Amino acid sequence: MILQNYISDDQATFVKASPLAQVYRDHSASCTTIAGWNMASHYNDPKKELSHLKEGSLIVDWSHIGKISLRGETATVDIAKIAPDAAELAILQSCSTETQAILRLTTDEFLILCMPGEEAELMAKLSDTGAICHGGGMACLVLAGKNRDAVLERSTAMNIRRDLVPPGAVLQTTVHTIRCTLYRTPDCDILLHSREYSVSLFEAFMDVGIGVGLLPSGLDVVPVKLAGGR
Amino acid sequence: MPDKRLSSHAYISLSECDQAIAFTFNSKVIKARSDDTIASALHAAGIGILSRSFKYHRPRGLYDGYGLGADLLLAVDGTPNVRGDKTRVEDGMDVRSQNAWPSPDFDAMAVNNTLVPLLPNGFYYKMFHRPKWLWPIAEKFIRKAAGIGAIDTTGETVDTRYEKRYRFPDICVIGGGPAGLASCLAACQEGKHVLLVEEDPQLGGHSVHTATKVANCQDDRLNGLSEQDAAGAIWDELKTYKNLEILTSTVVFALYEDNLIAAQSKHDLYKIRAGAVILAPGATDRHLVFENNDIPGIMTGRGVERLITMHGVKPGTRAVVIGNHDGVYHTAMLLQGAGVEVLVVADSRSDAATTEAARIVNENGTPIQPLSTIHAAKGRKSVNGAVIGDIAGKVEHASYRCDLIVIAAGFKPQLSLLSMGRVQPGWDEERQVFRVEKLPDGLYSTGDVHGTASFAQLYKEGKAVGLAAAQGAEQPQSVRSKEDIIVALPADIPAKGKHHFICKCMDVTRAEACASIAEGFDRVETLKRYTSMGMGPCQGKMCYEAVARLAAEDTGLSTSVAVPTTVRPPYIPVSFGVLAGRSQHLIPIRRTAMHDMHQQAGATFLNAGQWKRPHSYGDVQREARSMREGLGIIDVSTLGKLGISGPDAIDFLQFMLPGKFRKLATGKIRYSAMIGEDGILFEDGTLAHVKEGYYYMSTTTGNQDAIRSLFWWWIVTTDFDVKIDNLGPIFAAVNISGKNSRKLLEKLVDIDMSTEGFPYMSTRNATINGVPVMLFRIGFTGELSYEIHFPSEYGEAMWTHIMAEGAEYSIKPFGIETQRILRLEKGHLLPGIDTDALTNPYEAGVGFTIKDNKDDFIGKAFLKNFKDRGIENKLIPYKLSAGDAIPSDGVAILKAGKITGRVTSSRMSPILGYGIGLAWVNVDQSTPGTKIAIRLAGGGDVIGEVLDHAAYDPEGVLLKS
Structure with a gap:
């Protein structure tokens, strides 16, 4: 029971740390605890961060959201246990609500995103499917703000034109040479990636983004919203 | 210095620019307007010699003002080889000349010019080789003297931010002249996402310096407007399309397969992948070869037009204008309107022009000399005279004292992007230009690149091409009327003299080219390589037509079979910084969940692939001793971790690994070597049977990606029903080693930790502070030790907790270097360090892991050979x-x-x-x-x-x- 066990950690007294924990410390970010995770709520100037959301761009850490992958020949059947219509999704498309998104990555692989702390309930529904709860193994950086395309276009060689990659679309791409799953919502570009690269990815974004007004921000300014539809 | 700024013009309205700025040229402060290029500002300031030529160090000045030649390559703010005639001045800019010492005006290396007879083409193949000791000395001197710009390898003077950016338009239009703008319009009207890339800061191409009125245009609103205003009207309309993006001051320097375009915008590199590409690069003035055709003060027709109309600069005071088409009178008219005394217009045609401009020039009293052209320019550092004569170069008609010679000898299409290693241009006898008629699918071309034409014709063809590109249709045919054709002058006016420069970049004269042909280099490509014609900074953009025509002529061929040399990227000089972009992104760093804990503990790190692993926390020898004598902890999160399950999991493992695992009981672990199909030992690791039918495999840090790929490859190519989960990022891991490790674990977990309850090479589940963990009783150090695998989000907390609980046993972290000592004490090999690509596992001492009496498995055949060999x-x-x-x-x-x-x-x-x-x-x-x-x-x-x-x-x- 190695895989399912560790999400049942209600008894844990340890704090879950984001891969960007050191970044929080370096920037003296204000933090809050959500579902056991210590996450940045803002970087000490929420007003400025809010104005960047309207006119510039922000990078926000959502690594605490639930991330469950479902893979294999029966994935299309199993996914129906949490979303009956998800099996009909085209590859690299998604279906979502405000609190949950199901991304179809390949013919037999789905990635389920959910609000922090809700993964245990979903894993219970998928208990006999071999689903994997990625927990802290998969990190999540979010680009938000009006000018976020200016950051992305300096970061990936993938075509991210908004008319071709509309909200709800999913891309499997590399960003700053790091493999990412990009999930686009109306307000954000959500980049899911392996946790060990997270600081490197953050630093690379800040490096290219500094010239186009990218600021780090937190959950007070950009709270988790997973709905991908327009 | 003479004031060359124009306050007004007799025939056109000059652009207004009040913004005064200042920059330095060779440390001298130069005042300029914000719409100046470096070249126009220096010309306005009366600085005529801006650089020196490559080989002979002949003086070079403003020529075409279009960024084609090597004449105006300058060092700007520490960046070498910047095109001075395409670069806008900026306040405080530091501009320096290149290839001249101590100054362009007085260059000591100009002595080369007097050594011409000693420096024939390919002199480095022929000279200084006898006696043998001479060449190393000569080579050193030649290398020092060669080259143009110098890179600041210290990086001290250049602090430039380079970016890479990407675009994915449906259609990319390259060139914002009349045809390019019309193409954009048509494509936008079809709803396509269009990207227009224009080299200049403004759109309009040659229209922006043309006072001619548009006539007979299919878009009636443009008729009667000046070409400049007509281009502006199209631009205004284009601004209303949200599906259009315009990149100005951006130059496309390469066009590769599958419509991949590379463009430079100052310090940014754009990589553009377009559905279709419309090439509308236009045409530029022909490079006419004649005696002393490289002296500063000789300019092209469009070059002087740009100076006057776009920068308000008077090109000279007394001009001789040479031409063979109606446009030459437009140029002469603009010169007159700027107050330049036009001494003569030498028109090679017999019939006088009937245009409005010709009438004005005539009325201003300038004589027109028919059936004439230039024979020679006079002067050393700058033009002080011109000799006019017949086109055959035999009879001189007159000499003039002048400071400006304007060459308007027709136009050569800018074929670089159309050709670029794909298509060989051919001479179009009818249109009298080299042309690329047929392009590969997805590429279209339009405009002056098919021969110059009226604004109306260019607009019409541009619209047709834009529509065709939007609809994926064939390239429409271009049409040129008889009036559009400019009959080409001889590429070289064969008058007397030995300074007929074909290639100004590399200082190659007609006489040298002929000598090289006589030596046997009688094909244009070999001639190019031997003489280096077309191999200079302009890469043939200026001289390709002259090189091709003269190479044909001098080898006894007709122009109709002449071919230019192959054009390859880049179209302009591109700095390495632009090509490299920002380097830190190329090597991402992988950090473990406890990375910051190690930093806080003073670890030094080593690179293990992309991973940063603690090398040590100070004294390696002390770390190793401390662990043996008490308790140590090492972060082993970087190990590969694979979960293997499914109905065929055990069969798959039996096939992939050389050992037998069917009897591996739940809760047990076994060491395994990993063998390639060639029988070579390339990896080792442990396999734990963690629950019924579920196996957990750990691999080394360096090989985990390769192992995972190998496993997946075999799953795809065989019928095994197996699922592989990459659990590497999900679990962090530490190894606790030393004689006190059990005591510490007993504090942390509530399972039986005795040797009997948890023996060597077995695994258990437990919790630490409520966090579920997997314990593996294995070790690489030779001590009693346990690996703890746990969710990586608890990395920091777990490390801190273990360190706190282990304090009573003096727990100390140790790094990779210490671990290497400890494993060496135990004689454990490390794949990749103690093995190589030829390692026979029997010879490496891991033959005990190979059970060759089982069914087929990877490497079995080769292992048998190894075994038989002994x-x-x-x-x-x-x-x-x-x-x-x-x-x-x-x-x-x-x-x-x-x-x-x-x-x-x-x-x-x-x-x-x-x-x-x-x-x-x-x-x-x-x-x-x-x-x-x-x-x-x-x-x-x-x-x-x-x-x-x-x-x-x-x-x-x-x-x-």
């Missing part, structure tokens, strides 16, 4: 005597003076007090007790003794305690 070499542990020097990794082992082996790992053992290591030796040296001579890197030998067991705890008592 042991030839062997990986052996050895020890040195106390006090012996410690050899470096990789040094040789000798026997009777011959190399018989090599050391793969060598360290000082703090606990044993002598050096230990692993080495490959011939089998006859592998018997325990054999003395081996190990050559030290600095010379001299030390004697090692071959061991038959680990140097530390050979029976494994501690490990299994």
